[in-house]
Amino acid sequence: MSDTFTPIHEVGEFGLIERMRAVLGPPADPDVRLGIDDDAAVYTIGEGRVHVFTTDALIEGVHFDRAFMPMPHLGVKAVAINVSDVVAMNAQPRFATIALGLPASMSVEQVEGFYAGVRQACEAYGVTLIGGDTTTARYLTVVVSMIGEAREEAVVFRRGARPGDLMCVTGDLGGAYAGLKILLEQRRVLRETEGDYEPDLDPFRYVIARQLTPTARLRTIRDWAERRVRPHALIDVSDGLASEVHHICRQSDCGALVRTAALPIHPETRAVADEFREDVDTYALFGGEDYELLFALPEEDLDKLDPESFTVVGQFTEASEGIRAQTPEGGVIPLTAGGYQHFSNGA
Amino acid sequence: MSDTFTPIHEVGEFGLIERMRAVLGPPADPDVRLGIDDDAAVYTIGEGRVHVFTTDALIEGVHFDRAFMPMPHLGVKAVAINVSDVVAMNAQPRFATIALGLPASMSVEQVEGFYAGVRQACEAYGVTLIGGDTTTARYLTVVVSMIGEAREEAVVFRRGARPGDLMCVTGDLGGAYAGLKILLEQRRVLRETEGDYEPDLDPFRYVIARQLTPTARLRTIRDWAERRVRPHALIDVSDGLASEVHHICRQSDCGALVRTAALPIHPETRAVADEFREDVDTYALFGGEDYELLFALPEEDLDKLDPESFTVVGQFTEASEGIRAQTPEGGVIPLTAGGYQHFSNGA
Numbered sequence: 001m002s003d004t005f006t007p008i009h010e011v012g013e014f015g016l017i018e019r020m021r022a023v024l025g026p027p028a029d030p031d032v033r034l035g036i037d038d039d040a041a042v043y044t045i046g047e048g049r050v051h052v053f054t055t056d057a058l059i060e061g062v063h064f065d066r067a068f069m070p071m072p073h074l075g076v077k078a079v080a081i082n083v084s085d086v087v088a089m090n091a092q093p094r095f096a097t098i099a100l101g102l103p104a105s106m107s108v109e110q111v112e113g114f115y116a117g118v119r120q121a122c123e124a125y126g127v128t129l130i131g132g133d134t135t136t137a138r139y140l141t142v143v144v145s146m147i148g149e150a151r152e153e154a155v156v157f158r159r160g161a162r163p164g165d166l167m168c169v170t171g172d173l174g175g176a177y178a179g180l181k182i183l184l185e186q187r188r189v190l191r192e193t194e195g196d197y198e199p200d201l202d203p204f205r206y207v208i209a210r211q212l213t214p215t216a217r218l219r220t221i222r223d224w225a226e227r228r229v230r231p232h233a234l235i236d237v238s239d240g241l242a243s244e245v246h247h248i249c250r251q252s253d254c255g256a257l258v259r260t261a262a263l264p265i266h267p268e269t270r271a272v273a274d275e276f277r278e279d280v281d282t283y284a285l286f287g288g289e290d291y292e293l294l295f296a297l298p299e300e301d302l303d304k305l306d307p308e309s310f311t312v313v314g315q316f317t318e319a320s321e322g323i324r325a326q327t328p329e330g331g332v333i334p335l336t337a338g339g340y341q342h343f344s345n346g347a
Numbered sequence: 348m349s350d351t352f353t354p355i356h357e358v359g360e361f362g363l364i365e366r367m368r369a370v371l372g373p374p375a376d377p378d379v380r381l382g383i384d385d386d387a388a389v390y391t392i393g394e395g396r397v398h399v400f401t402t403d404a405l406i407e408g409v410h411f412d413r414a415f416m417p418m419p420h421l422g423v424k425a426v427a428i429n430v431s432d433v434v435a436m437n438a439q440p441r442f443a444t445i446a447l448g449l450p451a452s453m454s455v456e457q458v459e460g461f462y463a464g465v466r467q468a469c470e471a472y473g474v475t476l477i478g479g480d481t482t483t484a485r486y487l488t489v490v491v492s493m494i495g496e497a498r499e500e501a502v503v504f505r506r507g508a509r510p511g512d513l514m515c516v517t518g519d520l521g522g523a524y525a526g527l528k529i530l531l532e533q534r535r536v537l538r539e540t541e542g543d544y545e546p547d548l549d550p551f552r553y554v555i556a557r558q559l560t561p562t563a564r565l566r567t568i569r570d571w572a573e574r575r576v577r578p579h580a581l582i583d584v585s586d587g588l589a590s591e592v593h594h595i596c597r598q599s600d601c602g603a604l605v606r607t608a609a610l611p612i613h614p615e616t617r618a619v620a621d622e623f624r625e626d627v628d629t630y631a632l633f634g635g636e637d638y639e640l641l642f643a644l645p646e647e648d649l650d651k652l653d654p655e656s657f658t659v660v661g662q663f664t665e666a667s668e669g670i671r672a673q674t675p676e677g678g679v680i681p682l683t684a685g686g687y688q689h690f691s692n693g694a
Contacts, residue, residue: 008458036478051398059482094378099492128379
């Protein structure tokens with residue numbers, strides 16, 4: 001063991017993952033198709049079928065604030081973000097477990113509320129909760145692990161994008177971040193006025209729902225299956241579009257050009273950015289937690305899809321062209337991964 | 348949503364699980380063989396094969412103290428306790444994910460130390476770590492989820508014990524609890540002497556290892572497979588022998604008689620109990636964290652097993668006889684589940 005003390009924020013989340021990977025070595029099991037590099041791990045179970053396996057943690061004070069996260073919403077979100085990882089492999093979610101760490105300040109009724117949300121989401125996505133572990137904790141801690149299933153040939157990785165593929169996203173971007181801004185602002189005002197304040201959240205109902213109860217795009221991949229469309233590469237937008245574009249480009253060894261004028265942005269998201277006098281494109285590019293799908297579509301498949309179901313926001317290019325954004329004014333600038341980084345200094 | 352506030356310690360861990368189960372309803376998926384009631388959940392994957400799926404959380408301040416838990420040991424333990432749950436279904440461990448919540452006070456080197464332990468345990472048990480989630484947290488939080496595999500007919504549940512079956516355990520009991528007593532005592536003395544104290548832990552090396560790096564009994568079930576022995580019921584001893592006997596009896600609808608004089612106890616465990624002037628049988632019955640296997644063996648299989656590999660500690664009986672212990676003096680008394688309870692008042 002080394003006596004060196006390197007603070008984690010010095011290497012960052014992805015640097016830390018690299019160090020972990022070096023310690024662990026490559027997966028030894030020949031049934032493993034893909035390990036730590038994608039939205040979920042993939043292993044064969046025979047007869048041309050694979051399972052995908054993912055896990056996601058939501059920790060109070062890091063991922064949510066109990067003051068503005070109702071328990072049923074938390075249950076829905078914990079399931080949905082894992083479904084989103086399964087869907088991002090083009091697989092159907094099937095089984096889940098939940099490890100739950102409960103602070104002493106929580107009631108049995110709050111736990112029931114949480115599970116009511118879990119049940120609602122499980123029913124909506126066709127997931128069966130089959131086990132878990134419940135323990136005490138100082139901060140509310142929710143870790144969902146989920147198994148999904150697919151035919152081996154249906155699985156879509158991050159690594160398949162090719163120069164010329166269209167860069168597409170479902171739904172709209174930046175809404176979850178706009179919702180977080182509103183909730184944080186509400187908390188600030190409530191504290192400053194010592195609670196003597198009636199927040200008017202109705203104009204922001206959409207963006208708040210995007211933050212508290214995101215929807216996994218299971219319907220999208222079912223629609224693709226019916227239309228016999230399989231994108232070349234696929235990832236869910238959890239850390240912000242720019243970060244996900246970087247993931248796909250690094251693993252596909254290609255470049256990208258994002259047209260910011262094409263970014264799909266909900267009017268309410270725009271209204272929030274205006275209110276805070278911020279650039280709404282930064283919400284869409286770096287906001288995170290939208291849980292939309294980003295995919296590389298071969299141009300010949302464009303007509304097979306319902307044009308209402310996605311937006312073309314750019315194109316994948318040769319790696320030598322780098323990862324760039326075209327601004328509305330027409331200028332082309334490098335696009336950094338940016339986005340929400342865990343382990344930033346002072347986090 | 349109810350406005351009632353029922354503190355969790357009022358209903359206890361198992362009461363809470365009952366309430367969760369009521370909210371969730373029964374599993375809808377026909378491939379699920381068993382849900383929340385056993386060491387791991389079971390689902391079929393085709394061709395007569397099943398996977399088992401389990402998850403276990405280790406949270407700083409609840410399950411371990413960073414002051415006396417070296418990071419490699421924590422990595423070993425996090426893997427081993429999940430392997431133990433898989434083994435307790437008579438299944439072979441295969442794939443794992445780890446969700447890791449890291450406090451800012453931890454270094455990259457400590458995380459590497461943790462994963463060195465994870466790798467060591469994965470290699471020892473033939474597990475492949477295929478994914479995870481890494482995030483910040485206020486307290487070090489480790490949640491391992493694990494998939495195991497078995498032939499459908501090989502799986503052993505908690506529910507199969509029959510009156511007349513021998514009650515057997517592997518290894519010895521109470522050692523992990525004795526190790527915890529020594530570590531807590533050491534911490535107390537270090538605090539009182541403000542660190543000016545050289546602890547002599549060598550005489551307690553065995554029990555401390557039982558607490559810090561438990562061993563899952565994978566070899567035992569491999570030995571059973573070679574000898575074509577399949578117990579009627581099986582559980583791992585994580586909460587103390589008495590608690591596990593209650594689990595088997597409730598699910599098998601039978602009673603039990605434990606002979607305390609037969610409990611396998613290591614000399615070092617006995618020495619610790621003597622030092623604290625406590626009854627070593629309570630360590631063995633209620634101590635927990637030994638991760639031995641408790642199983643119900645039909646009497647005709649007794650000769651098929653290596654007698655060195657387990658101890659007969661009692662017998663399963665008709666449910667009407669209740670769950671009882673025979674003391675060394677020959678008296679017979681009711682045996683409560685006792686053991687370590689999460690969510691006890693003041694925990």
